[in-house]
Amino acid sequence: MFDLLIRNATLPDGRTAHDIGVQNGRIVAVEAGIEDTAGEVIDAEGQLLTPPFVDPHFHMDATLSLGLPRMNVSGTLLEGIALWGELRPTLTTDALIDRAVRYCDLAVSKGLLAVRSHVDVSDPRLVTAEAMLEVRRVVAPYLDLQLVAFPQDGYYRCAEAADALERALDMGVEIVGGIPHFERTMEDGARSVEALCRIAADRGLRVDMHCDETDDPLSRHVETLAAQTVRFGLQGRVAGSHLTSMHSMDNYYVSKLLPLMAEAEMAAIPNPLINMMLQGRHDTYPKRRGLTRIPELMAAGIPVGLGQDCVLDPWYSMGSGDLLDVAHMALHATQMGSGDQKRAIFDAVTVNSARIMGLEGYGLEVGCHADMVLLQARDPAEAIRLRPNRLKVIRRGKVIAETAPELSCLSLDGRPAQVDPSEYAPRHSA
Numbered sequence: 001m002f003d004l005l006i007r008n009a010t011l012p013d014g015r016t017a018h019d020i021g022v023q024n025g026r027i028v029a030v031e032a033g034i035e036d037t038a039g040e041v042i043d044a045e046g047q048l049l050t051p052p053f054v055d056p057h058f059h060m061d062a063t064l065s066l067g068l069p070r071m072n073v074s075g076t077l078l079e080g081i082a083l084w085g086e087l088r089p090t091l092t093t094d095a096l097i098d099r100a101v102r103y104c105d106l107a108v109s110k111g112l113l114a115v116r117s118h119v120d121v122s123d124p125r126l127v128t129a130e131a132m133l134e135v136r137r138v139v140a141p142y143l144d145l146q147l148v149a150f151p152q153d154g155y156y157r158c159a160e161a162a163d164a165l166e167r168a169l170d171m172g173v174e175i176v177g178g179i180p181h182f183e184r185t186m187e188d189g190a191r192s193v194e195a196l197c198r199i200a201a202d203r204g205l206r207v208d209m210h211c212d213e214t215d216d217p218l219s220r221h222v223e224t225l226a227a228q229t230v231r232f233g234l235q236g237r238v239a240g241s242h243l244t245s246m247h248s249m250d251n252y253y254v255s256k257l258l259p260l261m262a263e264a265e266m267a268a269i270p271n272p273l274i275n276m277m278l279q280g281r282h283d284t285y286p287k288r289r290g291l292t293r294i295p296e297l298m299a300a301g302i303p304v305g306l307g308q309d310c311v312l313d314p315w316y317s318m319g320s321g322d323l324l325d326v327a328h329m330a331l332h333a334t335q336m337g338s339g340d341q342k343r344a345i346f347d348a349v350t351v352n353s354a355r356i357m358g359l360e361g362y363g364l365e366v367g368c369h370a371d372m373v374l375l376q377a378r379d380p381a382e383a384i385r386l387r388p389n390r391l392k393v394i395r396r397g398k399v400i401a402e403t404a405p406e407l408s409c410l411s412l413d414g415r416p417a418q419v420d421p422s423e424y425a426p427r428h429s430a
């Protein structure tokens with residue numbers, strides 16, 4: 001007798017007609033044709049059952065602040081940073097918590113149950129860190145929130161940042177961030193990478209830096225980050241976020257860089273929606289895409305997790321909490337259209353990011369947490385194509401969000417009365 005039994009699901013690895021049994025919040029059986037009964041039974045009707053979506057790069061302290069105190073007119077990263085600087089002194093703990101928890105409601109409805117959020121520590125009041133630590137506590141029953149101490153205005157460029165970053169870590173923020181390309185000079189950027197890796201090594205923490213979020217092909221802090229990772233023995237614990245300068249780098253240089261990153265066991269966290277929006281702004285035509293080299297990173301064995309970065313904030317006026325929007329953009333911008341590549345992109349919004357974040361018990365194997373999402377789609381490629389409704393979102397064996405399937409009624413003579421978009425999946429082999 002299970003607490004919950006999900007029947008007739010398709011799994012991301014292609015297994016069909018599988019049942020998943022859940023007891024005490026954990027997956028205890030994954031088989032075809034389970035005979036046992038259960039307290040609750042969900043018929044998946046052959047649709048895709050996946051582990052939850054994971055967002056490895058977000059700004060929970062800025063989300064839903066779009067329009068405060070004004071809009072970003074140029075649409076650039078630098079105006080976004082300046083605008084955030086105008087908003088920051090007015091931030092209150094209560095308003096930050098309200099916006100972040102409200103965003104988490106949206107995330108849960110989209111099957112997004114784990115988020116790594118950078119938290120700005122440039123303001124020595126640290127209301128952002130205080131608020132996000134409270135949000136982490138509040139949402140913990142339904143969403144895993146990791147926090148990165150992020151010196152938005154520069155670890156050296158902002159006089160208060162170094163002290164505030166250490167205090168944020170003392171308060172319980174668990175990852176060391178940075179922004180080397182925003183320091184005053186290349187040298188300061190490189191020094192900041194070294195200093196921040198040293199802090200992480202001393203405290204036994206992970207590192208996740210905004211790194212080379214620029215079109216400048218000579219912004220090569222990722223090389224320094226790889227070198228300092230090895231030097232401080234941080235292999236497997238360091239991620240470079242954005243890495244957009246890699247788009248514009250010389251190919252020969254990249255052929256040396258990728259093995260260095262692999263040697264350091266670094267992870268890469270591109271943010272395709274915002275990278276497509278913010279990069280290439282100084283170009284006329286042709287316009288660069290400013291998205292890092294995702295297929296090449298994957299081919300080099302570097303874990304790639306795709307993030308949203310922003311939803312409705314000074315940097316990005318779009319965003320929906322849907323990691324399948326991120327996957328959809330990544331697939332197009334990187335031209336990763338083959339079957340294997342679609343599968344790799346799906347992994348980059350699920351298992352890869354869980355691995356990068358070090359999430360415990362993530363997956364659909366026996367023994368994992370019973371955290372799952374049932375989609376109105378037949379397989380991962382269809383999920384990216386359709387960005388379908390999340391029929392059931394399950395956390396520790398309990399349904400915490402439900403959405404009715406998308407079904408349109410037709411009034412056309414001689415045609416079906418109803419259209420279900422998920423029934424258009426190619427079945428030529430059948």
Ligand SMILES: [Zn+2]
Nearest residue numbers: 059118210309
């Ligand atoms: Zn960011």
